[in-house]
Amino acid sequence: MAREDYEIVMGLEVHSELSTKTKIFCSCPTEFGGEPNTHCCPICMAMPGTLPVLNEKVVEYAVKAGLATNCDIARTSKNDRKNYFYPDLPKAYQISQFDMPLCVDGHIDIETEEGTKSIRIERIHIEEDAGKLNHDEYGRGSFVDLNRAGVPLIEIVSKPDLRSKEEVESYLRKLKSILEYIEVSDCKMQEGSLRADVNVSVRKKGSKEFGTRTEMKNMNSFKSILRAIEYESNRQIDVIESGGEVEQESLRWDDISGKTFSMRDKENAQDYRYFPDPDLVAIKISDEYINNIKSNLPELPDSRKKRYMEEYKLPEYDSRLITASKYLSDLLEEAVEVCNNPKTVSNFIMTDITKFLNEKELEPEEIPFTAQQLGELVKLIDKGTISSSIAKKVLAEMFEKPEDPNKIIEKNGWIQISDEGAIKEVVKKVLSENEKSVNDYKAGKDKALGYLVGQAMKATKGKANPGMLNKMFLEELNK
Amino acid sequence: MQINREEIIHIAKLANLSLTDEEIDKYTNDMEEILTFANTVNNVNTDNIDELASLEENYNVFRKDEVKAFGNREELLKNAPSQEDGMFKIPKVIK
Numbered sequence: 001m002a003r004e005d006y007e008i009v010m011g012l013e014v015h016s017e018l019s020t021k022t023k024i025f026c027s028c029p030t031e032f033g034g035e036p037n038t039h040c041c042p043i044c045m046a047m048p049g050t051l052p053v054l055n056e057k058v059v060e061y062a063v064k065a066g067l068a069t070n071c072d073i074a075r076t077s078k079n080d081r082k083n084y085f086y087p088d089l090p091k092a093y094q095i096s097q098f099d100m101p102l103c104v105d106g107h108i109d110i111e112t113e114e115g116t117k118s119i120r121i122e123r124i125h126i127e128e129d130a131g132k133l134n135h136d137e138y139g140r141g142s143f144v145d146l147n148r149a150g151v152p153l154i155e156i157v158s159k160p161d162l163r164s165k166e167e168v169e170s171y172l173r174k175l176k177s178i179l180e181y182i183e184v185s186d187c188k189m190q191e192g193s194l195r196a197d198v199n200v201s202v203r204k205k206g207s208k209e210f211g212t213r214t215e216m217k218n219m220n221s222f223k224s225i226l227r228a229i230e231y232e233s234n235r236q237i238d239v240i241e242s243g244g245e246v247e248q249e250s251l252r253w254d255d256i257s258g259k260t261f262s263m264r265d266k267e268n269a270q271d272y273r274y275f276p277d278p279d280l281v282a283i284k285i286s287d288e289y290i291n292n293i294k295s296n297l298p299e300l301p302d303s304r305k306k307r308y309m310e311e312y313k314l315p316e317y318d319s320r321l322i323t324a325s326k327y328l329s330d331l332l333e334e335a336v337e338v339c340n341n342p343k344t345v346s347n348f349i350m351t352d353i354t355k356f357l358n359e360k361e362l363e364p365e366e367i368p369f370t371a372q373q374l375g376e377l378v379k380l381i382d383k384g385t386i387s388s389s390i391a392k393k394v395l396a397e398m399f400e401k402p403e404d405p406n407k408i409i410e411k412n413g414w415i416q417i418s419d420e421g422a423i424k425e426v427v428k429k430v431l432s433e434n435e436k437s438v439n440d441y442k443a444g445k446d447k448a449l450g451y452l453v454g455q456a457m458k459a460t461k462g463k464a465n466p467g468m469l470n471k472m473f474l475e476e477l478n479k
Numbered sequence: 480m481q482i483n484r485e486e487i488i489h490i491a492k493l494a495n496l497s498l499t500d501e502e503i504d505k506y507t508n509d510m511e512e513i514l515t516f517a518n519t520v521n522n523v524n525t526d527n528i529d530e531l532a533s534l535e536e537n538y539n540v541f542r543k544d545e546v547k548a549f550g551n552r553e554e555l556l557k558n559a560p561s562q563e564d565g566m567f568k569i570p571k572v573i574k
Protein backbone atom coordinates (compact mmCIF):
# COMPACT_ATOMS: atom_id res chain seq x y z
CA MET A 1 0.00 0.00 0.00
CA ALA A 2 1.07 3.54 -0.58
CA ARG A 3 1.28 6.46 1.82
CA GLU A 4 -1.92 7.87 0.27
CA ASP A 5 -3.82 4.86 1.61
CA TYR A 6 -3.20 5.97 5.17
CA GLU A 7 -4.94 8.56 7.27
CA ILE A 8 -3.03 10.59 9.85
CA VAL A 9 -4.75 11.13 13.20
CA MET A 10 -3.49 13.88 15.46
CA GLY A 11 -4.26 15.57 18.74
CA LEU A 12 -2.49 18.58 20.17
CA GLU A 13 -1.45 19.61 23.65
CA VAL A 14 -0.76 23.32 23.45
CA HIS A 15 1.07 25.05 26.27
CA SER A 16 0.56 28.77 26.44
CA GLU A 17 2.22 31.08 28.94
CA LEU A 18 -0.27 33.41 30.57
CA SER A 19 0.51 37.11 30.52
CA THR A 20 0.04 37.68 34.22
CA LYS A 21 2.45 40.06 35.93
CA THR A 22 3.53 37.49 38.51
CA LYS A 23 4.18 33.78 38.67
CA ILE A 24 1.49 31.24 39.45
CA PHE A 25 2.38 30.56 43.11
CA CYS A 26 4.65 33.46 44.14
CA SER A 27 5.00 37.20 43.52
CA CYS A 28 8.07 37.04 41.27
CA PRO A 29 7.79 38.84 37.91
CA THR A 30 7.09 36.78 34.77
CA GLU A 31 8.90 39.19 32.46
CA PHE A 32 10.90 37.46 29.73
CA GLY A 33 14.70 37.66 29.91
CA GLY A 34 16.55 39.13 32.87
CA GLU A 35 19.81 37.99 34.43
CA PRO A 36 19.67 34.31 35.45
CA ASN A 37 17.84 33.61 38.71
CA THR A 38 16.87 37.24 39.30
CA HIS A 39 13.13 36.59 38.86
CA CYS A 40 13.19 34.04 41.65
CA CYS A 41 12.37 33.72 45.32
CA PRO A 42 12.44 30.93 47.91
CA ILE A 43 8.99 29.69 46.76
CA CYS A 44 9.73 29.18 43.05
CA MET A 45 13.15 27.83 43.99
CA ALA A 46 11.45 25.22 46.18
CA MET A 47 13.25 26.07 49.41
CA PRO A 48 12.05 23.86 52.27
CA GLY A 49 9.21 25.31 54.29
CA THR A 50 7.85 27.61 51.62
CA LEU A 51 4.20 27.45 50.58
CA PRO A 52 2.51 28.26 47.27
CA VAL A 53 -0.44 30.67 47.04
CA LEU A 54 -2.41 30.68 43.78
CA ASN A 55 -2.47 33.87 41.68
CA GLU A 56 -6.15 34.86 41.18
CA LYS A 57 -5.42 36.11 37.63
CA VAL A 58 -4.32 32.63 36.57
CA VAL A 59 -7.76 31.26 37.36
CA GLU A 60 -9.44 34.21 35.66
CA TYR A 61 -7.34 33.87 32.48
CA ALA A 62 -7.86 30.12 32.28
CA VAL A 63 -11.62 30.53 32.68
CA LYS A 64 -11.51 33.23 30.00
CA ALA A 65 -9.67 30.85 27.65
CA GLY A 66 -12.21 28.14 28.47
CA LEU A 67 -15.18 30.36 27.67
CA ALA A 68 -13.58 31.61 24.45
CA THR A 69 -13.16 27.99 23.31
CA ASN A 70 -16.71 26.93 24.25
CA CYS A 71 -15.70 24.87 27.29
CA ASP A 72 -17.74 24.01 30.36
CA ILE A 73 -16.18 25.58 33.44
CA ALA A 74 -15.76 23.31 36.46
CA ARG A 75 -17.52 24.52 39.61
CA THR A 76 -14.90 22.73 41.72
CA SER A 77 -11.31 22.29 40.68
CA LYS A 78 -7.99 21.50 42.34
CA ASN A 79 -4.25 21.34 41.85
CA ASP A 80 -2.26 18.10 41.74
CA ARG A 81 1.38 17.21 41.87
CA LYS A 82 2.96 15.55 38.85
CA ASN A 83 6.09 13.83 40.08
CA TYR A 84 9.29 13.44 38.08
CA PHE A 85 12.96 14.27 38.41
CA TYR A 86 14.59 16.75 36.11
CA PRO A 87 17.05 19.49 37.06
CA ASP A 88 14.84 22.26 35.63
CA LEU A 89 12.07 21.27 38.08
CA PRO A 90 13.25 22.36 41.54
CA LYS A 91 10.48 20.74 43.62
CA ALA A 92 10.83 17.42 41.73
CA TYR A 93 7.12 17.79 41.02
CA GLN A 94 5.18 20.14 38.83
CA ILE A 95 1.99 21.60 40.23
CA SER A 96 -0.59 20.89 37.56
CA GLN A 97 -4.17 19.61 37.40
CA PHE A 98 -5.04 15.95 36.99
CA ASP A 99 -8.65 14.82 37.26
CA MET A 100 -10.43 18.11 37.97
CA PRO A 101 -9.25 20.61 35.37
CA LEU A 102 -10.76 24.10 35.24
CA CYS A 103 -12.30 23.72 31.77
CA VAL A 104 -13.65 20.71 29.84
CA ASP A 105 -15.52 19.78 26.64
CA GLY A 106 -14.96 22.74 24.37
CA HIS A 107 -14.37 23.15 20.67
CA ILE A 108 -13.10 25.62 18.12
CA ASP A 109 -13.99 25.83 14.44
CA ILE A 110 -11.39 25.81 11.70
CA GLU A 111 -11.63 26.33 7.96
CA THR A 112 -10.64 23.35 5.81
CA GLU A 113 -10.91 22.57 2.12
CA GLU A 114 -14.14 20.72 2.87
CA GLY A 115 -15.58 23.65 4.82
CA THR A 116 -15.81 24.47 8.52
CA LYS A 117 -14.71 21.71 10.88
CA SER A 118 -15.14 21.63 14.61
CA ILE A 119 -12.13 20.47 16.63
CA ARG A 120 -13.08 19.28 20.08
CA ILE A 121 -11.15 20.41 23.12
CA GLU A 122 -10.94 17.84 25.86
CA ARG A 123 -9.73 20.10 28.65
CA ILE A 124 -7.81 23.19 29.67
CA HIS A 125 -5.85 23.11 32.89
CA ILE A 126 -3.43 25.39 34.71
CA GLU A 127 0.13 24.49 35.65
CA GLU A 128 3.57 25.95 36.27
CA ASP A 129 6.41 26.17 33.77
CA ALA A 130 9.85 24.67 34.45
CA GLY A 131 13.20 26.49 34.50
CA LYS A 132 15.86 26.47 31.85
CA LEU A 133 19.01 24.38 31.55
CA ASN A 134 21.95 26.00 29.85
CA HIS A 135 24.64 23.78 28.45
CA ASP A 136 28.28 24.57 28.42
CA GLU A 137 29.85 24.16 25.01
CA TYR A 138 32.94 22.64 26.61
CA GLY A 139 30.83 20.03 28.37
CA ARG A 140 31.91 21.17 31.83
CA GLY A 141 28.40 20.91 33.16
CA SER A 142 24.89 22.28 32.95
CA PHE A 143 23.64 25.52 34.46
CA VAL A 144 20.22 26.02 35.97
CA ASP A 145 18.30 29.27 35.55
CA LEU A 146 14.93 29.27 37.33
CA ASN A 147 13.55 32.57 36.01
CA ARG A 148 10.86 30.72 34.05
CA ALA A 149 10.12 28.23 36.85
CA GLY A 150 6.64 28.96 38.15
CA VAL A 151 5.50 31.06 35.19
CA PRO A 152 1.81 30.20 34.72
CA LEU A 153 0.76 28.07 31.77
CA ILE A 154 -2.50 26.76 30.46
CA GLU A 155 -2.42 23.43 28.68
CA ILE A 156 -5.10 23.09 26.03
CA VAL A 157 -5.69 19.46 25.09
CA SER A 158 -7.57 18.68 21.88
CA LYS A 159 -9.31 15.44 20.99
CA PRO A 160 -7.63 13.43 18.20
CA ASP A 161 -9.74 15.26 15.60
CA LEU A 162 -7.00 16.57 13.31
CA ARG A 163 -6.39 14.70 10.06
CA SER A 164 -3.72 16.63 8.14
CA LYS A 165 -0.92 19.03 8.75
CA GLU A 166 -3.01 21.76 7.14
CA GLU A 167 -5.69 21.17 9.77
CA VAL A 168 -3.07 21.29 12.51
CA GLU A 169 -1.82 24.62 11.19
CA SER A 170 -5.36 26.09 10.99
CA TYR A 171 -6.12 24.85 14.49
CA LEU A 172 -2.95 26.33 15.95
CA ARG A 173 -3.41 29.64 14.16
CA LYS A 174 -6.99 29.84 15.33
CA LEU A 175 -6.13 28.98 18.90
CA LYS A 176 -3.29 31.50 18.87
CA SER A 177 -5.52 34.27 17.60
CA ILE A 178 -8.24 33.50 20.16
CA LEU A 179 -5.69 33.69 23.00
CA GLU A 180 -4.40 36.98 21.59
CA TYR A 181 -7.91 38.45 21.28
CA ILE A 182 -8.82 37.65 24.87
CA GLU A 183 -5.40 38.94 25.94
CA VAL A 184 -4.46 36.06 28.20
CA SER A 185 -1.21 35.24 26.40
CA ASP A 186 1.08 37.12 24.04
CA CYS A 187 1.71 33.82 22.17
CA LYS A 188 5.26 34.74 21.17
CA MET A 189 6.43 31.45 19.76
CA GLN A 190 10.05 32.54 19.51
CA GLU A 191 10.04 33.20 23.28
CA GLY A 192 8.42 29.83 23.90
CA SER A 193 5.19 31.29 25.20
CA LEU A 194 3.25 29.03 22.83
CA ARG A 195 4.47 25.46 22.36
CA ALA A 196 2.84 22.26 21.28
CA ASP A 197 3.12 18.52 21.86
CA VAL A 198 1.70 16.62 18.91
CA ASN A 199 0.25 13.11 19.23
CA VAL A 200 0.46 11.31 15.91
CA SER A 201 -0.84 7.95 14.77
CA VAL A 202 -1.67 6.54 11.36
CA ARG A 203 -4.31 4.07 10.20
CA LYS A 204 -5.50 2.68 6.91
CA LYS A 205 -8.20 4.86 5.41
CA GLY A 206 -11.64 3.62 6.40
CA SER A 207 -10.35 1.92 9.53
CA LYS A 208 -12.31 2.72 12.70
CA GLU A 209 -9.60 1.96 15.21
CA PHE A 210 -6.76 4.28 16.10
CA GLY A 211 -3.19 3.18 15.48
CA THR A 212 -0.52 3.33 18.18
CA ARG A 213 0.48 6.93 18.75
CA THR A 214 3.74 8.65 19.45
CA GLU A 215 4.05 12.03 21.13
CA MET A 216 6.42 14.68 19.81
CA LYS A 217 7.28 17.05 22.60
CA ASN A 218 7.73 20.77 22.98
CA MET A 219 7.86 22.32 19.52
CA ASN A 220 7.67 26.08 19.21
CA SER A 221 7.43 27.06 15.57
CA PHE A 222 4.83 26.34 12.93
CA LYS A 223 7.57 25.25 10.59
CA SER A 224 9.03 22.60 12.91
CA ILE A 225 5.60 21.33 13.88
CA LEU A 226 4.58 20.80 10.26
CA ARG A 227 7.90 19.25 9.29
CA ALA A 228 7.81 16.97 12.32
CA ILE A 229 4.30 15.76 11.48
CA GLU A 230 5.31 15.03 7.90
CA TYR A 231 8.39 13.09 9.00
CA GLU A 232 6.76 11.18 11.84
CA SER A 233 3.62 10.12 9.93
CA ASN A 234 5.74 8.84 7.05
CA ARG A 235 8.04 7.04 9.48
CA GLN A 236 5.06 5.26 11.07
CA ILE A 237 3.62 4.29 7.68
CA ASP A 238 6.99 2.89 6.62
CA VAL A 239 7.24 0.87 9.85
CA ILE A 240 3.79 -0.64 9.26
CA GLU A 241 4.38 -1.22 5.55
CA SER A 242 7.56 -3.12 6.30
CA GLY A 243 5.64 -5.40 8.65
CA GLY A 244 6.68 -3.74 11.91
CA GLU A 245 4.71 -2.20 14.74
CA VAL A 246 4.74 1.41 15.91
CA GLU A 247 5.86 1.69 19.50
CA GLN A 248 4.14 4.08 21.85
CA GLU A 249 6.79 6.54 22.96
CA SER A 250 7.75 10.16 23.49
CA LEU A 251 9.85 11.64 20.75
CA ARG A 252 12.05 14.66 20.41
CA TRP A 253 11.97 16.46 17.07
CA ASP A 254 15.39 17.61 15.91
CA ASP A 255 15.19 20.55 13.51
CA ILE A 256 18.72 20.16 12.21
CA SER A 257 18.62 16.51 11.18
CA GLY A 258 14.89 16.67 10.42
CA LYS A 259 14.23 13.49 12.38
CA THR A 260 12.49 12.36 15.55
CA PHE A 261 14.36 10.63 18.37
CA SER A 262 13.12 8.52 21.25
CA MET A 263 13.30 10.45 24.54
CA ARG A 264 13.06 7.84 27.25
CA ASP A 265 14.17 4.29 27.60
CA LYS A 266 11.30 1.78 27.73
CA GLU A 267 11.80 0.54 31.29
CA ASN A 268 11.49 4.10 32.58
CA ALA A 269 7.88 4.28 31.43
CA GLN A 270 6.16 7.46 32.55
CA ASP A 271 4.64 7.13 35.96
CA TYR A 272 3.85 10.57 37.34
CA ARG A 273 2.01 9.41 40.48
CA TYR A 274 -0.35 12.39 40.49
CA PHE A 275 -1.90 13.27 43.82
CA PRO A 276 -3.72 16.34 45.19
CA ASP A 277 -1.32 19.04 46.33
CA PRO A 278 -1.86 19.27 50.09
CA ASP A 279 -0.37 22.79 50.15
CA LEU A 280 -3.23 24.20 48.10
CA VAL A 281 -6.97 24.41 48.73
CA ALA A 282 -9.81 23.74 46.28
CA ILE A 283 -10.91 26.26 43.68
CA LYS A 284 -14.65 26.89 43.65
CA ILE A 285 -16.18 28.87 40.85
CA SER A 286 -19.60 30.49 41.05
CA ASP A 287 -22.05 31.14 38.21
CA GLU A 288 -21.71 34.81 38.95
CA TYR A 289 -17.93 34.67 38.44
CA ILE A 290 -18.34 32.86 35.12
CA ASN A 291 -21.10 35.17 33.88
CA ASN A 292 -19.05 38.19 34.76
CA ILE A 293 -16.11 36.97 32.67
CA LYS A 294 -18.43 35.86 29.88
CA SER A 295 -20.08 39.26 29.61
CA ASN A 296 -16.69 40.96 29.42
CA LEU A 297 -15.22 38.72 26.71
CA PRO A 298 -14.06 40.79 23.74
CA GLU A 299 -15.34 40.11 20.23
CA LEU A 300 -13.59 36.98 18.89
CA PRO A 301 -12.08 36.46 15.41
CA ASP A 302 -15.05 34.50 14.01
CA SER A 303 -17.47 37.23 14.92
CA ARG A 304 -15.21 39.97 13.54
CA LYS A 305 -14.82 38.00 10.32
CA LYS A 306 -18.58 37.79 9.93
CA ARG A 307 -18.92 41.50 10.59
CA TYR A 308 -16.26 42.38 8.01
CA MET A 309 -18.09 40.34 5.37
CA GLU A 310 -21.47 41.82 6.19
CA GLU A 311 -20.70 45.42 7.14
CA TYR A 312 -17.49 46.07 5.25
CA LYS A 313 -18.43 43.82 2.29
CA LEU A 314 -14.95 42.27 2.32
CA PRO A 315 -14.34 38.84 0.76
CA GLU A 316 -14.29 35.79 3.08
CA TYR A 317 -10.61 35.12 2.40
CA ASP A 318 -9.48 38.66 3.23
CA SER A 319 -11.71 38.78 6.32
CA ARG A 320 -10.30 35.48 7.59
CA LEU A 321 -6.67 36.43 7.03
CA ILE A 322 -6.98 39.85 8.63
CA THR A 323 -8.93 38.66 11.67
CA ALA A 324 -6.39 35.89 12.27
CA SER A 325 -4.14 38.61 13.67
CA LYS A 326 -5.66 40.77 16.36
CA TYR A 327 -3.15 43.45 15.52
CA LEU A 328 -4.06 43.62 11.81
CA SER A 329 -7.74 43.45 12.64
CA ASP A 330 -7.44 46.38 15.07
CA LEU A 331 -5.36 48.25 12.48
CA LEU A 332 -8.12 47.81 9.89
CA GLU A 333 -10.89 48.94 12.21
CA GLU A 334 -9.04 51.99 13.50
CA ALA A 335 -7.98 53.06 10.00
CA VAL A 336 -11.55 52.62 8.74
CA GLU A 337 -12.71 54.93 11.50
CA VAL A 338 -10.45 57.61 10.02
CA CYS A 339 -11.20 57.13 6.30
CA ASN A 340 -14.44 55.16 6.20
CA ASN A 341 -13.15 53.04 3.30
CA PRO A 342 -12.75 49.41 4.44
CA LYS A 343 -12.14 48.04 0.96
CA THR A 344 -9.04 50.16 0.31
CA VAL A 345 -7.60 49.71 3.81
CA SER A 346 -8.12 45.95 3.51
CA ASN A 347 -6.42 45.93 0.11
CA PHE A 348 -3.40 47.70 1.55
CA ILE A 349 -3.20 45.16 4.38
CA MET A 350 -3.63 42.17 2.05
CA THR A 351 -1.08 43.34 -0.53
CA ASP A 352 1.55 45.96 0.29
CA ILE A 353 1.62 45.52 4.08
CA THR A 354 1.62 41.70 3.96
CA LYS A 355 4.31 41.73 1.30
CA PHE A 356 6.46 44.06 3.34
CA LEU A 357 6.06 41.97 6.52
CA ASN A 358 6.98 38.80 4.63
CA GLU A 359 10.03 40.37 3.01
CA LYS A 360 11.37 41.75 6.28
CA GLU A 361 10.18 38.72 8.29
CA LEU A 362 8.33 40.98 10.69
CA GLU A 363 5.29 40.35 12.86
CA PRO A 364 2.25 42.60 12.39
CA GLU A 365 2.99 44.11 15.83
CA GLU A 366 6.17 45.54 14.34
CA ILE A 367 4.41 47.71 11.73
CA PRO A 368 5.96 51.11 12.46
CA PHE A 369 3.12 53.43 11.45
CA THR A 370 -0.21 53.93 13.19
CA ALA A 371 -3.75 53.11 12.09
CA GLN A 372 -4.40 56.87 12.06
CA GLN A 373 -1.61 57.35 9.49
CA LEU A 374 -2.89 54.48 7.33
CA GLY A 375 -6.39 55.96 7.47
CA GLU A 376 -5.04 59.38 6.43
CA LEU A 377 -3.29 57.79 3.47
CA VAL A 378 -6.53 56.24 2.21
CA LYS A 379 -8.30 59.57 2.74
CA LEU A 380 -5.72 61.25 0.47
CA ILE A 381 -6.54 58.79 -2.33
CA ASP A 382 -10.26 59.24 -1.86
CA LYS A 383 -9.93 63.03 -1.97
CA GLY A 384 -7.94 62.76 -5.19
CA THR A 385 -4.86 64.36 -3.64
CA ILE A 386 -2.72 61.39 -4.69
CA SER A 387 -3.18 58.49 -7.07
CA SER A 388 -3.15 54.93 -5.80
CA SER A 389 0.22 54.28 -7.42
CA ILE A 390 1.68 57.22 -5.49
CA ALA A 391 -0.05 55.89 -2.37
CA LYS A 392 2.01 52.71 -2.67
CA LYS A 393 5.17 54.83 -2.67
CA VAL A 394 3.94 56.76 0.37
CA LEU A 395 3.26 53.50 2.19
CA ALA A 396 6.79 52.30 1.44
CA GLU A 397 8.07 55.54 2.97
CA MET A 398 5.85 55.05 6.00
CA PHE A 399 7.55 51.71 6.64
CA GLU A 400 10.98 53.35 6.46
CA LYS A 401 10.18 56.50 8.38
CA PRO A 402 6.67 56.61 9.79
CA GLU A 403 5.08 60.05 9.69
CA ASP A 404 1.92 61.78 8.55
CA PRO A 405 1.36 60.86 4.85
CA ASN A 406 0.45 64.52 4.17
CA LYS A 407 4.02 65.45 5.10
CA ILE A 408 5.48 62.65 2.99
CA ILE A 409 3.70 63.71 -0.21
CA GLU A 410 4.49 67.37 0.41
CA LYS A 411 8.15 66.65 0.98
CA ASN A 412 8.43 64.54 -2.18
CA GLY A 413 6.22 66.75 -4.33
CA TRP A 414 3.83 63.85 -4.95
CA ILE A 415 0.60 65.80 -4.91
CA GLN A 416 -1.63 64.67 -7.74
CA ILE A 417 -2.15 66.98 -10.71
CA SER A 418 -5.87 67.65 -10.90
CA ASP A 419 -5.57 70.96 -12.70
CA GLU A 420 -7.56 70.69 -15.91
CA GLY A 421 -5.28 72.96 -17.96
CA ALA A 422 -2.11 71.09 -16.90
CA ILE A 423 -3.65 67.72 -17.67
CA LYS A 424 -4.94 68.85 -21.04
CA GLU A 425 -1.42 69.93 -21.95
CA VAL A 426 -0.01 66.50 -21.12
CA VAL A 427 -2.80 64.74 -23.03
CA LYS A 428 -2.18 66.81 -26.13
CA LYS A 429 1.56 66.21 -25.95
CA VAL A 430 1.13 62.44 -25.60
CA LEU A 431 -1.37 62.35 -28.48
CA SER A 432 0.96 64.23 -30.80
CA GLU A 433 3.88 61.95 -29.95
CA ASN A 434 1.98 58.67 -30.36
CA GLU A 435 0.27 58.84 -33.68
CA LYS A 436 0.31 55.09 -34.15
CA SER A 437 -1.64 54.46 -30.94
CA VAL A 438 -4.12 57.13 -31.86
CA ASN A 439 -4.72 55.40 -35.17
CA ASP A 440 -4.94 52.03 -33.47
CA TYR A 441 -7.59 53.37 -31.13
CA LYS A 442 -9.56 54.86 -33.95
CA ALA A 443 -9.32 51.50 -35.76
CA GLY A 444 -11.11 49.93 -32.80
CA LYS A 445 -8.21 48.78 -30.64
CA ASP A 446 -9.42 49.91 -27.20
CA LYS A 447 -6.18 48.73 -25.61
CA ALA A 448 -4.38 51.67 -27.19
CA LEU A 449 -6.12 53.98 -24.71
CA GLY A 450 -4.46 52.22 -21.81
CA TYR A 451 -1.08 52.71 -23.44
CA LEU A 452 -1.73 56.43 -23.92
CA VAL A 453 -2.85 56.88 -20.30
CA GLY A 454 0.28 55.00 -19.23
CA GLN A 455 2.46 57.40 -21.26
CA ALA A 456 0.77 60.40 -19.65
CA MET A 457 1.32 58.88 -16.20
CA LYS A 458 4.96 58.36 -17.03
CA ALA A 459 5.29 61.96 -18.21
CA THR A 460 3.84 63.23 -14.92
CA LYS A 461 5.74 60.71 -12.76
CA GLY A 462 2.45 59.11 -11.76
CA LYS A 463 1.04 62.34 -10.41
CA ALA A 464 -1.75 62.95 -12.92
CA ASN A 465 -5.26 62.25 -11.72
CA PRO A 466 -6.05 58.99 -13.60
CA GLY A 467 -9.81 59.62 -13.75
CA MET A 468 -9.31 63.01 -15.37
CA LEU A 469 -6.69 61.64 -17.74
CA ASN A 470 -9.00 58.94 -18.97
CA LYS A 471 -11.85 61.34 -19.45
CA MET A 472 -9.76 63.85 -21.35
CA PHE A 473 -8.15 61.28 -23.64
CA LEU A 474 -11.60 60.02 -24.57
CA GLU A 475 -12.81 63.53 -25.23
CA GLU A 476 -9.84 64.28 -27.49
CA LEU A 477 -9.90 60.93 -29.31
CA ASN A 478 -13.62 61.04 -29.97
CA LYS A 479 -13.53 64.55 -31.33
CA MET B 480 0.11 -9.97 49.11
CA GLN B 481 -0.79 -6.49 47.89
CA ILE B 482 2.71 -5.58 46.78
CA ASN B 483 5.71 -7.50 45.48
CA ARG B 484 9.48 -6.97 45.25
CA GLU B 485 9.30 -5.79 41.63
CA GLU B 486 6.96 -2.99 42.53
CA ILE B 487 9.26 -1.89 45.36
CA ILE B 488 12.18 -1.86 42.94
CA HIS B 489 10.11 0.22 40.50
CA ILE B 490 9.07 2.71 43.18
CA ALA B 491 12.65 3.00 44.42
CA LYS B 492 13.76 3.74 40.89
CA LEU B 493 11.13 6.45 40.46
CA ALA B 494 12.38 8.00 43.71
CA ASN B 495 16.02 7.79 42.59
CA LEU B 496 16.86 5.41 45.45
CA SER B 497 19.16 2.44 45.20
CA LEU B 498 18.22 -0.31 47.64
CA THR B 499 20.12 -3.37 48.83
CA ASP B 500 18.41 -6.78 48.68
CA GLU B 501 17.75 -6.66 52.42
CA GLU B 502 16.22 -3.23 52.12
CA ILE B 503 13.96 -4.39 49.30
CA ASP B 504 12.70 -7.23 51.56
CA LYS B 505 12.22 -4.89 54.48
CA TYR B 506 10.34 -2.26 52.45
CA THR B 507 8.17 -4.89 50.80
CA ASN B 508 6.99 -5.91 54.26
CA ASP B 509 6.65 -2.33 55.51
CA MET B 510 4.71 -1.29 52.45
CA GLU B 511 2.44 -4.30 52.84
CA GLU B 512 1.58 -3.11 56.35
CA ILE B 513 0.99 0.45 55.16
CA LEU B 514 -1.36 -0.78 52.44
CA THR B 515 -3.25 -2.97 54.88
CA PHE B 516 -3.71 0.04 57.13
CA ALA B 517 -4.79 2.22 54.22
CA ASN B 518 -7.35 -0.43 53.25
CA THR B 519 -9.25 0.31 56.45
CA VAL B 520 -9.90 3.74 54.98
CA ASN B 521 -10.59 2.34 51.50
CA ASN B 522 -13.30 0.11 52.91
CA VAL B 523 -15.33 2.95 54.37
CA ASN B 524 -18.68 3.22 52.65
CA THR B 525 -18.66 6.44 50.61
CA ASP B 526 -21.93 6.00 48.69
CA ASN B 527 -23.85 9.26 48.41
CA ILE B 528 -20.81 11.30 49.42
CA ASP B 529 -19.46 13.88 46.95
CA GLU B 530 -15.88 13.64 45.82
CA LEU B 531 -13.62 15.92 47.82
CA ALA B 532 -11.23 18.26 46.03
CA SER B 533 -9.27 18.79 49.22
CA LEU B 534 -9.33 17.68 52.84
CA GLU B 535 -9.11 21.33 53.75
CA GLU B 536 -12.57 22.87 54.03
CA ASN B 537 -11.20 26.25 53.17
CA TYR B 538 -11.25 27.15 49.45
CA ASN B 539 -10.33 29.97 47.05
CA VAL B 540 -7.25 31.18 48.83
CA PHE B 541 -5.79 33.51 46.23
CA ARG B 542 -3.05 36.08 45.84
CA LYS B 543 -3.35 39.40 43.99
CA ASP B 544 -1.29 39.59 40.81
CA GLU B 545 1.16 42.14 42.19
CA VAL B 546 4.93 41.93 41.77
CA LYS B 547 7.08 41.72 44.87
CA ALA B 548 10.62 41.01 43.73
CA PHE B 549 12.71 38.99 46.16
CA GLY B 550 15.83 40.74 44.88
CA ASN B 551 18.57 38.73 46.55
CA ARG B 552 20.07 36.20 44.21
CA GLU B 553 23.11 35.72 46.36
CA GLU B 554 20.96 34.56 49.25
CA LEU B 555 19.07 32.15 46.97
CA LEU B 556 22.26 30.59 45.64
CA LYS B 557 24.05 30.55 48.99
CA ASN B 558 23.58 26.87 49.74
CA ALA B 559 24.26 25.61 46.23
CA PRO B 560 27.18 23.15 46.19
CA SER B 561 28.36 24.76 42.99
CA GLN B 562 27.41 27.91 41.10
CA GLU B 563 28.63 29.94 38.15
CA ASP B 564 27.42 33.17 36.53
CA GLY B 565 24.46 33.36 38.88
CA MET B 566 23.33 29.85 38.01
CA PHE B 567 23.34 26.51 39.79
CA LYS B 568 26.09 24.40 38.30
CA ILE B 569 25.16 20.75 38.01
CA PRO B 570 26.66 17.68 36.36
CA LYS B 571 26.16 17.73 32.62
CA VAL B 572 22.63 16.82 31.60
CA ILE B 573 22.52 14.96 28.31
CA LYS B 574 19.96 16.53 26.05
Ligand SMILES: [Zn+2]
Pocket residue numbers: 023026027028039040041042043044045150
Ligand atom coordinates in the same frame (compact mmCIF):
# COMPACT_ATOMS: atom_id res chain seq x y z
ZN1 LIG C 1 9.23 33.25 43.13
